[in-house]
Amino acid sequence: MAIFEGKATLVTGAGSGIGRAIAQAFAAEGSRVMIADVDAKGGEETVKLIEAAGGTAAFQKADVSDQASVEAMVKAVVDRFGRIDHAVNNAAVDPEVTPESDWDITVLDRILSINLRGVAMCLKAEIAAMQAAGGGCIVNLASMAGVVGVPNKPFYCAAKHGVVGITRSAALAQAKNGIRINAIAPGFIETPMALANLEPGGMTVDFIAGRNPTRRIGRPEEIGAAAVYLCSPYAGFTVGQTLSVDGGVSVS
Numbered sequence: 001m002a003i004f005e006g007k008a009t010l011v012t013g014a015g016s017g018i019g020r021a022i023a024q025a026f027a028a029e030g031s032r033v034m035i036a037d038v039d040a041k042g043g044e045e046t047v048k049l050i051e052a053a054g055g056t057a058a059f060q061k062a063d064v065s066d067q068a069s070v071e072a073m074v075k076a077v078v079d080r081f082g083r084i085d086h087a088v089n090n091a092a093v094d095p096e097v098t099p100e101s102d103w104d105i106t107v108l109d110r111i112l113s114i115n116l117r118g119v120a121m122c123l124k125a126e127i128a129a130m131q132a133a134g135g136g137c138i139v140n141l142a143s144m145a146g147v148v149g150v151p152n153k154p155f156y157c158a159a160k161h162g163v164v165g166i167t168r169s170a171a172l173a174q175a176k177n178g179i180r181i182n183a184i185a186p187g188f189i190e191t192p193m194a195l196a197n198l199e200p201g202g203m204t205v206d207f208i209a210g211r212n213p214t215r216r217i218g219r220p221e222e223i224g225a226a227a228v229y230l231c232s233p234y235a236g237f238t239v240g241q242t243l244s245v246d247g248g249v250s251v252s
Helices: 016-028 041-051 067-081 105-133 152-179 192-196 205-211 220-231
Strands: 008-012 032-038 058-063 086-089 136-141 179-186 242-245
Touching: 008 016, 008 067, 008 105, 008 242, 016 041, 016 086, 016 192, 016 220, 041 058, 041 136, 058 067, 086 105, 086 152, 086 192, 086 220, 105 136, 105 152, 105 179, 105 205, 136 152, 136 220, 152 179, 179 220, 220 242
Parallel strands: 008 032, 008 086, 032 058, 086 136, 136 179, 179 242
Antiparallel strands: none
């Protein structure tokens, strides 16, 4: 039997890349999945992929930088599926490849509003829904840039370090309520967002792979598997942790 049979999962930023892979992984384990994204075309495509594989999914357009949109998103999960058992806060942007002399504070505002403030607002709404249901599991997507420094990405690093911090704090407060909160810190994963940053940063896939102990880059489905694990009964005693899925680069 699938481990999430009858459960309901929310995945933000699920219109492509890591978010799509996470949504597919939860659906493969029997969960009904709400796909949330600002990109309606991508979100609907994820729904079709899940349904074609025999799963159950629905789409809700959502902007995690807008509080009303976040609240409507969580309400849509409860209205559609009756509850929310898991939430994966994955939505993020990464527009930054900027040396210190060229820092643009408007970029900081955009990154923080989505990558950190967005996670905070999602957590607030998800926790309230899960408390009403008697518990649940939340996974926040941090990054390797949330546990180590990355040159020319100061604002992205700041936001992702913040995700690690908010995960730890919220996890301590909510464990007694039956809500487990953890984070994942992916390394370089083959997604449209990550690949788009290579050329501006003067890098190639081969260069990134060569610096990784595994001599390859990561695949989105590997992050999906990590999210499934953290929400599963196998991780029942795992609270407030940041699981690095980066091929060992953060410890090399």
